[in-house]
Amino acid sequence: MTATTTRNPIAVFGTTFQNPILLAAGTAGFGRELVDVMPVDRMGGIVTKAVSPEPRAGNAAPRVSEFDGGMLNAIGLANPGLEQVVSEQLPWLDANVACARVIVNVVGNTMADYVAVVERLTEFGVVTAFEINVSCPNTDEGGEEFGANDETLTTLVARVRAATAKPIVVKLAPDLPDLGRTAQGVEGAGADGFTLVNTMPSEALGEAARAAGARLGLGRGGVSGPLLLPIGVEATKVVRRVTSLPIIGAGGVRAYEDLKRYLEAGASLVAVGTAALVDPRVPERLVTAWEADG
Numbered sequence: 001m002t003a004t005t006t007r008n009p010i011a012v013f014g015t016t017f018q019n020p021i022l023l024a025a026g027t028a029g030f031g032r033e034l035v036d037v038m039p040v041d042r043m044g045g046i047v048t049k050a051v052s053p054e055p056r057a058g059n060a061a062p063r064v065s066e067f068d069g070g071m072l073n074a075i076g077l078a079n080p081g082l083e084q085v086v087s088e089q090l091p092w093l094d095a096n097v098a099c100a101r102v103i104v105n106v107v108g109n110t111m112a113d114y115v116a117v118v119e120r121l122t123e124f125g126v127v128t129a130f131e132i133n134v135s136c137p138n139t140d141e142g143g144e145e146f147g148a149n150d151e152t153l154t155t156l157v158a159r160v161r162a163a164t165a166k167p168i169v170v171k172l173a174p175d176l177p178d179l180g181r182t183a184q185g186v187e188g189a190g191a192d193g194f195t196l197v198n199t200m201p202s203e204a205l206g207e208a209a210r211a212a213g214a215r216l217g218l219g220r221g222g223v224s225g226p227l228l229l230p231i232g233v234e235a236t237k238v239v240r241r242v243t244s245l246p247i248i249g250a251g252g253v254r255a256y257e258d259l260k261r262y263l264e265a266g267a268s269l270v271a272v273g274t275a276a277l278v279d280p281r282v283p284e285r286l287v288t289a290w291e292a293d294g
Contacts, residue, residue: 010044010268010269012193012246012268012269013101013128013129013167013169013192013193013246014167015101015128017044017045017101017269018044018099018100019042019043019044019287019290019291020044020259020263020267020268020269020270020290021043021044021259021269021270021272021283021286021287021290022043022044022045022046022047022103022248022269022270022271022272023040023043023045023046023047023271023272023273023276023283024047024250024271024272024273024276025047025048025049025050025103025105025131025133025171025271025273026049026050026073026075026105026273027272027273027274027276027277028040028046028047028048028049028276029048029049030048030049030085030089030092030093031046031048031092031093031096031097031102032089032092032096034280035096037280038276038280038281038283038284039284040096040097040100041096041097041098041099041100042099042100042284042287043100043283043287044100044101044269044287045100045101045102045103045128045269046093046097046100046101046102046103047103047104047105047131047195047248047271048085048089048102048103048104048105049079049105050077050079050105050106050107050133051079051081051082051085051104051105051106051107051117051121052077052079052081052082052106052107052108052109052113052117053081053082053108053113053116053117054081054082055079055080055081055084056076056077056078056079056081057076057078058075058076058077058078059074059075059076059078059216059217059218060217060218061217062215062216062217063075063076063216063217063218063221064216065212065213065215065216065221066212067208067209067211067212068208069208069209069223069225069226069227070223070224070225070226070227070228070252070274071223071224071225071274071277072202072209072212072213072216072220072221072222072223072224073199073216073221073222073224074213074216074217074218074220074221074222076218077107077133077136079107082116082117082120082121085104085121086120086121086124090121090124090126090127093126094124094125094126097126101128101129102126102127102128103127103128103129103130103131103169104117104121104127104129104130104131105130105131105133105171106118106130106131106132106133106160107133107136108136109136109137109138109139110138110139110140111138111140111146111155111156111159114132114156114159114160115159115160115163118130118160118163118164119163119164122163122164122165122166127166128166128167129166129167129168129169129192129193130160130164130166130167130168130169131169131170131171131195131248132156132157132160132168132169132170132171132191133171133198134146134147134153134156134170134171134172134173135147135171135173135198135199135222138152145173147172147173147176147182148176150181150182150185153170153182153185153186153189154185154186154188154189155189157170157186157189157190157191158189158190160190161189161190161191167192167193168190168191168192168193169191169192169193169194169195169246169248170186170191170193170194170195171194171195171196171197171198171250172186172194172195172196172197172198172235172239173197173198173199173200174196174197174198174200174228174231174232174235174251175200175201179235179238179239180238180239180241180242183238183239183242183243184242184243187243187245191245192245192246193245193246193247193248193268194239194243194245194246194247194248195247195248195250195271196232196235196236196239196247196248196249196250196251196267197228197231197232197235197250197251198222198250199221199222199223199224199228200222200223200227200228200231201220201222201223202220202221202222202223209223209227224251224252224273224274225252225274225275226252226254227252228251228252229251229252229253229258229261230252231251231252232249232250232251232252232262233249233261233262233265234265236249236262236265236266236267237265237266239266240265240266246268246269247266247267247268247269248267248268248269248270248271249262249263249265249267249269249270249271250270250271250273252274253270253271253272253273253275253286254275254282255286256285256286256289256290256293259286259289259290272286
């Protein structure tokens with residue numbers, strides 16, 4: 001596959017992206033799932049499905065529930081596990097995705113899980129960077145999310161930093177008590193950038209979201225889609241005020257105007273997720289609009 005662009009590439013994370021449009025983690029699999037419905041290699045990049053040391057079956061069905069503000073999901077970070085990614089997914093990406101950059105989303109139950117994934121995958125040239133999902137429960141600390149405690153989070157980032165020379169992008173939740181302070185701590189621990197934002201807990205977003213969450217097998221889920229757009233844009237502004245590190249804006253992007261809102265807020269790249277699940281043609285339309293706007 002080949003890709004062309006009429007605009008200058010975006011230089012971040014020690015490389016260049018042919019355009020700022022990424023496919024968001026958890027919505028694009030490992031790329032091969034989408035080849036019949038969209039030109040993956042026209043994107044600026046793909047953020048893979050989560051990777052953990054061991055395979056994960058995920059949560060009980062149903063895992064997805066729509067409501068007026070967007071979509072709730074409780075997938076449970078289902079993935080085939082590290083060794084299957086090494087033996088099957090990365091070789092396919094290396095052979096079939098020549099122009100889009102590959103960012104691997106990493107999850108774990110312990111800090112050692114994150115380190116194990118990053119250490120194993122850092123040698124593969126097809127991997128541009130790692131996106132560290134810190135909204136996972138830390139089983140060593142009673143199930144508190146890694147991102148909920150600044151000290152725990154900075155320790156995790158420092159340990160991952162020691163495991164790879166490749167860029168580390170930390171994906172933060174939008175409901176942290178002091179997002180700017182947390183971002184500064186993460187930068188100090190060695191991160192190279194941020195993804196803003198992760199999904200929002202349904203309990204925080206009103207009765208409609210709570211009712212949609214009740215339809216899920218888990219009984220609750222994370223909100224994505226249009227409702228997240230102003231939240232993600234504001235989070236991008238907050239973090240941009242305290243750091244110059246690159247930001248991947250994520251949450252609620254459906255149209256080119258949404259993409260531009262993130263870029264104007266200070267993002268370098270923008271990830272599209274829920275909108276592509278609803279209409280797989282959205283990412284390519286955004287690339288086309290980006291090229292025409294140049």
